[in-house]
Amino acid sequence: MIRCARDDSVFTLRTAVARLLHLSDAVAELVRDGDSVALEGFTHLIPFAAGHELLRQGRRDLELIRMTPDLLYDQLIGMGAARRLVFSYGGNPGVGSLHRFRDAIEHDWPHPIEIEEHSHAGMANRYAAGAADLPFAVLRGYAGTDLVAHTNVRFVDCPFTGERLAAVAALRPDVAIVHAQEADGDGNVQLWGIPGVQKEAVLAARRSLVTVERIVERLLPRPGAVVLPGWVLDAVAVAPGGSQPSYSEGITRRDNAFYRDWDEISRDRQRFSAWMQEHVLGKVAAR
């Protein structure tokens, strides 16, 4: 079997096709302590099963990257897995605060966390630059805001028009993990519905893992779908329901009641820890 490449020249040394692995084996092989990890998903297709497996395997010191760190990152932060967080919106959409995220920043619990924050436009363009293997992206943004003094953004003059534009550094995570509806036997992946920034995250990352609801014999074209060919991925793992309480359009529904419940579960440190012990650490990844 061809081993997946693990150095910076990964773009030329990728394995021929994504390997179909068990989720726990894929996480064990692809994610190491200290890695920068992007578990992407913009409300839809959030890779909860894979994130929970990271916790069960005790990964530490991670640089967690994500535009919208919602419940999954709240859980990873509250369990002490994150050293640093790179993000653009840290809330429970429509519900309110992420209490573990807030507790880490406001009270250093369970330990201090470093943050780097951007706007959505900044983060999306950083991923796009990473996917294109460019060093930075330009956009109209940041000008006049206090973000300029607190994050990594510069300003450049357009060489053609002279317009002043914001420049943001490319994101190149060590690992990207995303969830999709389906893959075929060669590890070609198809996702549909809200596509977020998953394609860019996978292409920007040195290593990648996609969890899927199901394996199908053949991918049938769907309107607006994103297809990731198996040869740009390292591993595919089957994780039915693996995006819950987020959802996989056409297969599962967003569990809005749980997003509301999380507000109470996560508010108290002890209750949070007990919940994680019971519902995450005490479980095993489905085979």
Added chain:
Amino acid sequence: MSVAASTDEVQTVVAARRLASARTVFIGVGRPSIAAILARMVHNPDLVLIYESGTIGAKPFHIPLSIGDGELSETADTVVGVPEMFNYWIGAGRVDVGFLGAAQVDRYANLNSTVIGDYDHPRTRLPGAGGAPEIASSCGEVIVTVAHSRRTLVERLDFLTTVGHGDGPGARGRLGLRGRGPTAVITDLGVLEPDPSSAELTLTQLHPGVTVEQAREQTGWELAVAERPRITERPSDAELNALRELLAR
């Protein structure tokens, strides 16, 4: 005859009226979403709802909890990725109205959604910028809805997340921001609009039963008041019934 409108309902109804002639509106969660769906029901059935999850032309029957609920993508004209949303649609200025909330608003309609207190040691860590900065810089105009209180309408922001009218007249042009910026801050007491010459938010409209003094009392700066503030037209039965029906779905 229906029960009299609550202040909350008046605020939503007034926000929805602002969308009566817009073609496209970019909306965040909560009240903006309710107002935009209400506008489609009552004033402007062709209004194109755009959510930052990438759903363009969403036609939700229910009020979505998140900006990425399945009902939005299932009913959308098209669904695009986040880089495309911010670069081709918002950044390029294709959206008429951006609809935002905030934790703090200052007299030039600059917004804070990042922290309360010091950035490095915040008293309250808020979610952060999200899409707001570029929505406010690039949409044709911006409507802000907040609760009218000294906690929200502040003399000085703890953090400037999103530029409204910067430090006053001409600021947007100097910063290269292309849209017109905030044209209204709709509260539960009335409507503040930037003065055409000073760019400072001015009380131009009061909801029924609210006094200028009440609005002044609840504003964290010396609030400028229009010579004769308009009185908000009471929500019609059609507006109220539609809003209540929507909330009950």
